[in-house]
Amino acid sequence: MAQRQTAVAWASRNARLLAPLLTLICMIIFFSIVTPVFRTTQNLQNVITQIAPIAVAATGITFVLLCAEIDLSIASVATFTGVVAAWFWVGDTVALGAWGIPVALLVAAGIGLLNGYLVAYVGIPSFMMTLAMLTIARGMSIFVSEGKPIFEVPPILKSLGSVSSQFLGIPVIGLFALGVVILGDFVLSYTKFGRYVYMTGANREAAEMSGVNTRQVVMMSLVISAITAGLTGLLFIGRLSSANPSAGDDILIQTIAAVVLGGTSLFGGEGGMRNTILGLLIYGVLSNGLNLLPNIPITFKLALQGIVLLAALLLNVFALRIERVQTRAE
Amino acid sequence: MLLGAARVSLWSMTNQTTQDEEQLAQPSTGDVGPEPVLAFRGVTKRFGGATALDGVDFELLPGEIHGLVGENGAGKSTLMKILSGVHVPDEGEMLLRGEPVRFSSPAEAKARGIGMIYQELSCMPALTVAENVFLGSQPMTRAGLIDWKRMRTESGEHLSSLGIDVDVASRLGALSLGGQQLVEIARVVFSGASIIVLDEPTSALSGPEAKRLFAAMAELKARGASLVFISHFLEDVIAVSDRVTVLKNSRKVATLPNEGLTKHRLIQLMIGRDADALAESYEGGVTLPPPSAATPMLEVRGLGMTGSFSDVSFAARPGEILGIFGNLGAGMTEVARVLFGRERPTSGEMRLDGKPVAPKRTSEAKRLGIAYLSENRRATVFPRHEIYKNITLAHLDQIVGGIVRKPREVAIAAELVQRTGVRPPRPTLAAGNLSGGNQQKVALAKWLTVQPKVLILNEPTRGMDVGAKREVLDLIKALRAEGVAIILISTEPETVLAESDRIFVMSKGRIAREFAGERVSKDLLMSYA
Numbered sequence: 127m128a129q130r131q132t133a134v135a136w137a138s139r140n141a142r143l144l145a146p147l148l149t150l151i152c153m154i155i156f157f158s159i160v161t162p163v164f165r166t167t168q169n170l171q172n173v174i175t176q177i178a179p180i181a182v183a184a185t186g187i188t189f190v191l192l193c194a195e196i197d198l199s200i201a202s203v204a205t206f207t208g209v210v211a212a213w214f215w216v217g218d219t220v221a222l223g224a225w226g227i228p229v230a231l232l233v234a235a236g237i238g239l240l241n242g243y244l245v246a247y248v249g250i251p252s253f254m255m256t257l258a259m260l261t262i263a264r265g266m267s268i269f270v271s272e273g274k275p276i277f278e279v280p281p282i283l284k285s286l287g288s289v290s291s292q293f294l295g296i297p298v299i300g301l302f303a304l305g306v307v308i309l310g311d312f313v314l315s316y317t318k319f320g321r322y323v324y325m326t327g328a329n330r331e332a333a334e335m336s337g338v339n340t341r342q343v344v345m346m347s348l349v350i351s352a353i354t355a356g357l358t359g360l361l362f363i364g365r366l367s368s369a370n371p372s373a374g375d376d377i378l379i380q381t382i383a384a385v386v387l388g389g390t391s392l393f394g395g396e397g398g399m400r401n402t403i404l405g406l407l408i409y410g411v412l413s414n415g416l417n418l419l420p421n422i423p424i425t426f427k428l429a430l431q432g433i434v435l436l437a438a439l440l441l442n443v444f445a446l447r448i449e450r451v452q453t454r455a456e
Numbered sequence: 457m458l459l460g461a462a463r464v465s466l467w468s469m470t471n472q473t474t475q476d477e478e479q480l481a482q483p484s485t486g487d488v489g490p491e492p493v494l495a496f497r498g499v500t501k502r503f504g505g506a507t508a509l510d511g512v513d514f515e516l517l518p519g520e521i522h523g524l525v526g527e528n529g530a531g532k533s534t535l536m537k538i539l540s541g542v543h544v545p546d547e548g549e550m551l552l553r554g555e556p557v558r559f560s561s562p563a564e565a566k567a568r569g570i571g572m573i574y575q576e577l578s579c580m581p582a583l584t585v586a587e588n589v590f591l592g593s594q595p596m597t598r599a600g601l602i603d604w605k606r607m608r609t610e611s612g613e614h615l616s617s618l619g620i621d622v623d624v625a626s627r628l629g630a631l632s633l634g635g636q637q638l639v640e641i642a643r644v645v646f647s648g649a650s651i652i653v654l655d656e657p658t659s660a661l662s663g664p665e666a667k668r669l670f671a672a673m674a675e676l677k678a679r680g681a682s683l684v685f686i687s688h689f690l691e692d693v694i695a696v697s698d699r700v701t702v703l704k705n706s707r708k709v710a711t712l713p714n715e716g717l718t719k720h721r722l723i724q725l726m727i728g729r730d731a732d733a734l735a736e737s738y739e740g741g742v743t744l745p746p747p748s749a750a751t752p753m754l755e756v757r758g759l760g761m762t763g764s765f766s767d768v769s770f771a772a773r774p775g776e777i778l779g780i781f782g783n784l785g786a787g788m789t790e791v792a793r794v795l796f797g798r799e800r801p802t803s804g805e806m807r808l809d810g811k812p813v814a815p816k817r818t819s820e821a822k823r824l825g826i827a828y829l830s831e832n833r834r835a836t837v838f839p840r841h842e843i844y845k846n847i848t849l850a851h852l853d854q855i856v857g858g859i860v861r862k863p864r865e866v867a868i869a870a871e872l873v874q875r876t877g878v879r880p881p882r883p884t885l886a887a888g889n890l891s892g893g894n895q896q897k898v899a900l901a902k903w904l905t906v907q908p909k910v911l912i913l914n915e916p917t918r919g920m921d922v923g924a925k926r927e928v929l930d931l932i933k934a935l936r937a938e939g940v941a942i943i944l945i946s947t948e949p950e951t952v953l954a955e956s957d958r959i960f961v962m963s964k965g966r967i968a969r970e971f972a973g974e975r976v977s978k979d980l981l982m983s984y985a
Binding site: 315317321322324325328329333334335336337338339395396 | 821841850
């Protein structure tokens with residue numbers, strides 16, 4: 127009896143992780159039963175390849191959301207970074223070869239620094255700042271590429287992005303994303319900076335009054351988000367073998383949806399990389415599984431995906447209410 | 457008779473108390489007084505195993521201001537929560553104008569004319585005063601739009617009839633806290649309340665603001681409203697109440713008429729034990745020790761910030777508590793914020809350990825060894841995060857090294873939780889679960905993970921009961937003994953008097969008087985504020 131109570135208490139305390147986990151398990155079981163194709167190795171490799179680029183950008187956006195800020199520019203920054211890397215590789219104007227890759231990432235970091243400085247030190251709300259940056263970066267992609275897709279990309283990115291490059295049966299792109307995700311979790315859970323991110327998001331004034339340089343924390347989070355967005359852009363051009371200045375817009379919604387689905391709060395301070403991983407898996411399994419479902423009109427799938435996402439969000443809200451009650455009761 | 461009792465020795469006073477209690481337990485014996493507008497009869501409320509109220513009787517007469525006092529946890533809030541429909545009593549009954557009632561929701565209580573004014577105001581600072589007065593009941597024109605003209609005229613008339621002099625067109629947020637509170641009271645009265653409960657209304661008010669509040673309360677009383685006044689400020693309670701009820705450990709101790717009531721006597725009833733030690737610092741004044749000759753740790757010269765304070769100069773010495781007293785708005789908090797790098801001064805200089813410093817950010821001040829406990833709990837505590845994370849935040853890198861590990865953090869926090877007397881002493885509990893006083897202790901513990909050179913404490917004991925106050929003051933004394941230079945800021949003279957070695961009084965942004973090596977009393981302090 128007492129044991130059972132402790133188990134219930136534990137479950138309610140950890141509702142923020144358990145709710146998305148439950149959603150994920152239910153989805154996996156459902157799709158495994160309904161569509162036998164779902165559990166084939168090849169399909170699971172597909173799922174991993176699909177979510178890997180999103181996972182990288184989601185790592186950065188997790189930092190930003192934990193700070194109680196937002197970065198709407200990630201999709202444009204991803205595209206721009208890809209275009210820049212490809213542009214240097216083609217080298218009609220400036221030829222840097224594969225060195226264009228780190229240079230493109232530096233450009234992304236520079237964009238993040240600009241976002242971060244103007245948000246944290248000048249005081250532009252991150253929503254507006256990154257909305258402006260969304261437009262600037264998209265415009266720069268079109269300007270640099272002259273509006274046309276670039277069909278030559280560094281081979282190293284191609285081999286990173288392709289489904290066929292595998293290590294022990296796991297797509298390399300998945301391992302790369304896993305590395306980024308684990309690094310993100312390490313920073314958030316086990317470093318001073320990570321704790322500062324949480325506390326800045328939870329109560330900025332109290333963090334400031336504890337001697338935390340909250341402006342720096344916010345700025346660095348936006349820099350991290352821009353860098354991971356840049357990496358996502360590089361993975362994308364590798365996967366598609368081309369850099370298209372007008373592609374990639376849906377990265378933004380996919381990334382934020384995945385992070386929030388995992389249970390990270392949009393209002394800062396709560397959640398984390400473990401939540402983000404679950405959110406990514408839910409998102410990946412859902413979009414993959416729905417495509418495999420027989421007897422559903424293809425035209426209805428997007429709407430259905432939205433409905434299932436909404437249901438998962440409702441479950442999260444409900445779970446958090448339980449968690450809050452439990453914390454109070456203690 | 458009571459006045460006489462207060463003057464005799466403590467022993468006989470204790471005996472006297474028992475007699476009085478018996479005598480006062482039935483206030484209506486003999487004479488036929490007015491019918492109480494509200495009466496609690498044998499009200500008991502339990503939460504799980506804990507009894508929050510145990511057979512409490514309470515009567516509120518028409519046109520009466522009734523003080524309700526007791527230590528934290530004595531049951532004041534529970535009693536008022538039953539009145540306001542938040543809780544339902546387990547036993548006993550509540551009579552409203554002689555008729556038994558049972559409120560199952562706050563809305564029900566409100567509909568029956570019960571108005572609550574809490575410490576945390578529930579007004580809308582972004583709206584105008586007029587809109588706040590009419591909140592939820594805006595007058596409409598025939599076209600179905602808000603009748604702004606009528607709203608302004610009527611709210612203006614209403615406020616001035618209560619003797620409240622504010623511009624109804626100004627934004628509420630632009631008023632002082634005291635002004636906002638008066639508007640809230642006006643709103644509650646306007647919405648038809650005839651029983652008004654004020655929970656700690658004066659705790660954040662300056663002297664003149666409190667006077668304005670008391671005037672408004674007297675006006676309401678004259679109109680026949682009944683008021684319950686809950687406060688830790690016993691002088692305030694004595695100043696305005698017709699009768700005072702004392703609760704202790706969930707029971708009623710006594711209901712006393714105002715005549716001859718003293719603070720000393722109330723304290724004695726509230727804590728029920730030796731009040732002598734307390735009485736000394738509260739009433740009689742203290743003699744400050746001879747000034748320390750130690751080299752100053754922090755020196756401030758001609759510090760000023762336009763619009764807040766000017767020409768502030770002082771030195772804080774290691775192993776010394778420098779008390780700073782003043783009313784709300786005297787500029788003490790602003791001085792502290794400048795010292796901690798949260799605000800930039802417009803003039804003057806600071807020296808730390810002899811070297812000129814000018815911290816531009818709190819992180820810089822922290823590295824210099826300056827620590828600051830804010831008076832604003834919302835700016836000190838992370839309620840949704842664990843106690844240990846609250847405590848380790850300030851010096852995370854120094855105490856846990858490069859990699860943050862929970863067991864190490866918890867161990868460090870556990871020690872400090874013990875030292876500061878946080879209850880319950882469980883570092884893994886979310887800080888929001890603690891009572892206000894205990895949250896304050898957690899916020900203080902945060903600055904003790906690494907010994908600061910200068911520790912600035914702004915209202916470190918506000919909202920704490922007598923026992924908790926003593927604990928925190930003892931801790932501050934221990935830090936003094938360890939050589940920390942302590943600056944203790946408070947709007948409560950008792951807090952400053954209790955342990956300070958030197959005392960500054962600030963008034964209107966300037967240091968009005970310095971006391972060192974002399975006898976100083978509460979009255980004297982307040983006369984300079």
